[in-house]
Amino acid sequence: MNIALINASPKATGSASKVLLEDLAGLINEDDTVKDFAINKPSIAEHEVGELCKCDAWVFAFPLYVDGIPSHLLSCLCRMEQMSISNRQIYVYAIVNCGFYEGKQCHNALAIMENWCDKTGFIWGMGIGYGGGGALASMGNIPLGRGPKRSLGQAYRILANAILTDTQTENYYTSVSLPEFLYRQAAEYSWKQMIKANGGRYADLNKKI
Amino acid sequence: MRLIISDVLDLPIAEDGECRVIYNNGNIHHCIGCFGCWGKTPGRCVIKDGYENMGELMSRCSELILISRCTYGGFSPFVKNVLDRTISYASPHFEMRKGEMHHKRRYENVIGLTAYFYGENITENEKQTATDIVSANSINYDGKVNEVLFFNSADQVKEALA
Numbered sequence: 001m002n003i004a005l006i007n008a009s010p011k012a013t014g015s016a017s018k019v020l021l022e023d024l025a026g027l028i029n030e031d032d033t034v035k036d037f038a039i040n041k042p043s044i045a046e047h048e049v050g051e052l053c054k055c056d057a058w059v060f061a062f063p064l065y066v067d068g069i070p071s072h073l074l075s076c077l078c079r080m081e082q083m084s085i086s087n088r089q090i091y092v093y094a095i096v097n098c099g100f101y102e103g104k105q106c107h108n109a110l111a112i113m114e115n116w117c118d119k120t121g122f123i124w125g126m127g128i129g130y131g132g133g134g135a136l137a138s139m140g141n142i143p144l145g146r147g148p149k150r151s152l153g154q155a156y157r158i159l160a161n162a163i164l165t166d167t168q169t170e171n172y173y174t175s176v177s178l179p180e181f182l183y184r185q186a187a188e189y190s191w192k193q194m195i196k197a198n199g200g201r202y203a204d205l206n207k208k209i
Numbered sequence: 210m211r212l213i214i215s216d217v218l219d220l221p222i223a224e225d226g227e228c229r230v231i232y233n234n235g236n237i238h239h240c241i242g243c244f245g246c247w248g249k250t251p252g253r254c255v256i257k258d259g260y261e262n263m264g265e266l267m268s269r270c271s272e273l274i275l276i277s278r279c280t281y282g283g284f285s286p287f288v289k290n291v292l293d294r295t296i297s298y299a300s301p302h303f304e305m306r307k308g309e310m311h312h313k314r315r316y317e318n319v320i321g322l323t324a325y326f327y328g329e330n331i332t333e334n335e336k337q338t339a340t341d342i343v344s345a346n347s348i349n350y351d352g353k354v355n356e357v358l359f360f361n362s363a364d365q366v367k368e369a370l371a
Binding site (some may be wrong): 108205 | 241243252261262267281286295296310311316317332343346
């Protein structure tokens with residue numbers, strides 16, 4: 001079985017989506033082949049889609065953007081709908097991470113992916129909505145299923161089983177395994193660090209123009 | 210002010226101090242997820258392509274009107290691109306609203322959201338998703354939904370606006 005892991009974050013490096021896909025790759029059997037793809041621009045070449053079509057399953061990972069999918073990925077999905085793709089017997093899965101704590105807030109982005117499958121003829125497998133994804137980029141070294149990635153490990157057992165058995169199942173929503181107040185404190189700290197690194201003051205984060 | 214973001218060109222609407230229409234000029238860049246609009250130049254996007262002041266424009270509007278082809282139950286790539294570039298309208302700080310985490314307000318204005326979706330074969334699932342997305346947007350803007358409308362074509366939208 002060939003599985004396409006598609007990093008659809010607009011960030012070329014350092015994305016939470018990359019961490020999410022690396023952790024998933026560790027659950028794929030040695031008998032199966034994982035192929036890495038990246039969609040970080042609003043265009044996709046026909047040869048890239050051709051390579052994708054050689055795979056049996058596509059797993060997209062991307063951040064939630066304004067309650068939906070990032071516009072660059074949307075442009076690529078529209079382009080793929082227009083292309084004459086002969087192999088539509090492909091299962092599509094999606095892992096959406098959001099900066100909010102509740103993974104459930106990703107449900108509209110997953111609905112768009114499912115609607116895209118309905119429109120194009122691909123087979124919707126399942127999706128994961130993961131809250132607190134902002135913390136993931138710095139968690140590359142934490143083993144899946146441990147500490148703050150405990151809940152992700154549970155979600156991935158379901159996802160990996162669905163992928164490897166070509167099955168459809170309900171979307172699954174979860175959050176980073178940190179207390180909500182701790183996640184908020186970590187987020188506040190990162191904003192403070194960022195504005196200071198850029199020569200600003202903490203109060204500037206609320207600046208009105 | 211009424212702020213209109215439209216993927217339909219030449220709307221029968223006159224722009225003045227009370228109405229601004231954002232059209233696709235063909236040069237818009239997608240959001241790259243750098244968060245510069247929060248942590249580097251708060252309130253303004255760092256990508257200088259003519260769409261960097263979308264958050265600021267939203268702070269001056271009482272009604273936001275989105276005119277978009279219904280694309281898998283969401284907005285079209287252009288309208289979504291503009292919306293992705295508006296996140297500086299809110300502050301990066303979090304707060305809980307209606308039991309969910311959202312960003313705090315940066316500005317005081319309350320936005321009423323109206324969406325005109327169009328397309329030849331919009332499915333019931335797509336209509337539901339589109340309605341849910343506009344509702345979610347309004348919660349994130351700490352605003353309200355005025356109306357979500359569906360049309361069969363862009364021309365029908367123009368007729369409704371005329």
